[in-house]
Amino acid sequence: MDQVVTAISEAFRWLEKEIFTVGETAITYGSIFRFVAIIIAALIISRVVQQALQRYTDFRNTMAPSSVYALKRITHYIILLVGFMVAISSIGIDMTKFAIFASALGVGVGFGLQNLISNFTSGIMLLFEKTLKVGDFVELESGVTGEVKEINIRSTIITTNDNIDIIVPNSEFVSGRVTNWTMRDTYRRIKVPFGVAYGTDKELVKRAVLEAADRVPHTLTDTSHRPPQVWLVEFGESSLNFELVVWLRPDAVNRPGAVQAAFLWEIHTALIENNIQIPFPQRDLHIKSWQADGTIRTLQGKDSASAPEPEPEPERPSKNDAAEEF
Numbered sequence: 548m549d550q551v552v553t554a555i556s557e558a559f560r561w562l563e564k565e566i567f568t569v570g571e572t573a574i575t576y577g578s579i580f581r582f583v584a585i586i587i588a589a590l591i592i593s594r595v596v597q598q599a600l601q602r603y604t605d606f607r608n609t610m611a612p613s614s615v616y617a618l619k620r621i622t623h624y625i626i627l628l629v630g631f632m633v634a635i636s637s638i639g640i641d642m643t644k645f646a647i648f649a650s651a652l653g654v655g656v657g658f659g660l661q662n663l664i665s666n667f668t669s670g671i672m673l674l675f676e677k678t679l680k681v682g683d684f685v686e687l688e689s690g691v692t693g694e695v696k697e698i699n700i701r702s703t704i705i706t707t708n709d710n711i712d713i714i715v716p717n718s719e720f721v722s723g724r725v726t727n728w729t730m731r732d733t734y735r736r737i738k739v740p741f742g743v744a745y746g747t748d749k750e751l752v753k754r755a756v757l758e759a760a761d762r763v764p765h766t767l768t769d770t771s772h773r774p775p776q777v778w779l780v781e782f783g784e785s786s787l788n789f790e791l792v793v794w795l796r797p798d799a800v801n802r803p804g805a806v807q808a809a810f811l812w813e814i815h816t817a818l819i820e821n822n823i824q825i826p827f828p829q830r831d832l833h834i835k836s837w838q839a840d841g842t843i844r845t846l847q848g849k850d851s852a853s854a855p856e857p858e859p860e861p862e863r864p865s866k867n868d869a870a871e872e873f
Contacts, residue, residue, distance in 0.1 A: 578638040585637060589630025593623045616681045617674040620698065662718070666701045669717035673698055679720055679727065684801045686726040687715065694801055708802060733797035734772060739810045742786030744824035749787075751821060753777040756791050759817035765799035765806050786826040 563575050597619045604615045673679045679695060685705065686692045691713055693705035703720065705713045719725075728735060743752055760766050760775040772794045781788040791810060799806050818825055 574638065581637045582634045585630055585634035589626055589634075592630070593626040596622055596626065612680075612682060616698070617677065620674055621671075624700075662716070663701060666717040669721040670698060670700055670703075673703075673717060673720060678730065679703070679725070683730060684728045686728065687719065688723045688725070691715070692803070708804065728800055733800055734767065734769075734794060735800045736792065736794050737803070737806065737810075738778075739791040739793070739807060739814065740780075740788065741791070741811070741814050741818075742783060742788045742826060743818065744826040745787060747787065747823055749779065752787075752789060752818075752823060755817040755821040755823060756789070756814055759813035760791060760793050760810065762813050763809050765795050765802075765809060767794040767796050769794075785828045 563577055600619055600622065601615065604618075679685065679698070681695050681698060683695045684693070685695060687705075691705065691707070693707040693711075693713060695703060696706050696712070697704040698717070702714045702716050705715055707713065741756075756777050757775055766775060775791065775793040778790045778792055779787060780790050791814065793810070795806060815825070
């Protein structure tokens with residue numbers, strides 16, 4: 548029993564052993580242990596509170612997932628800040644002196660941490676303004692497109708349709724131009740261009756392409772939005788240029804490449820089924836050559852801008868791969 552008491556007393560003496568001093572405050576092993584223990588407790592409390600908020604919002608079902616995410620992140624930052632201040636006080640450091648030290652340190656390293664502070668401030672602004680939320684599909688000024696997965700202290704994680712995670716500094720969303728495809732509404736309209744040969748019946752083109760749009764599962768059938776349309780937009784050099792103007796279902800907005808490919812596939816199939824010619828640019832060729840007697844012979848190979856003879860109608864493909872891309 549005496550050995551246990553002796554070991555405990557030795558442990559307490561070790562915990563009270565001074566390591567260094569900060570001003571008039573002696574830093575011991577015990578104070579460091581208290582500091583670490585309080586920080587760990589703050590992390591645990593933050594996790595518990597976030598789980599409780601998630602369960603509460605799931606039960607009430609009155610808040611959007613993006614608002615719940617913002618509330619959880621802000622709560623996490625507040626709990627960590629309070630825990631850090633309590634941990635500093637438990638060591639015995641005067642908070643007023645610590646504030647003076649922190650301000651002096653901030654002046655010294657402010658230039659080095661300028662980007663970090665800018666990104667942190669931008670992240671807080673994004674959480675409060677709600678112009679960018681988790682789940683939004685965005686396009687950056689650099690051309691990067693993808694879905695917002697996380698908004699962290701320094702950066703935001705965007706996942707592209709190729710399942711590539713891109714880490715973007717928060718300041719880029721505040722200072723740069725960002726296109727948010729799903730900020731207020733998940734419905735979106737696209738225009739799919741195509742061309743047919745001159746002399747083709749416009750009504751036949753319209754009927755065939757609208758039937759093609761109906762076969763694509765991405766086409767929105769909601770009557771509150773306009774139905775698919777076919778616009779004649781240009782008299783091209785070799786073709787009549789049209790656009791299929793169609794509204795998309797909400798679950799297809801995040802897949803622009805696959806959606807475009809799906810409509811082009813069905814349009815091509817519909818044009819072939821209706822014997823509508825798809826032209827390509829052609830030129831008139833004039834060749835001049837000298838004859839043996841010194842005269843000039845002109846050879847003309849003239850080809851009109853119309854399309855070649857129609858191809859035989861193939862069997863309809865059994866599968867449109869892009870239409871199944873989600």
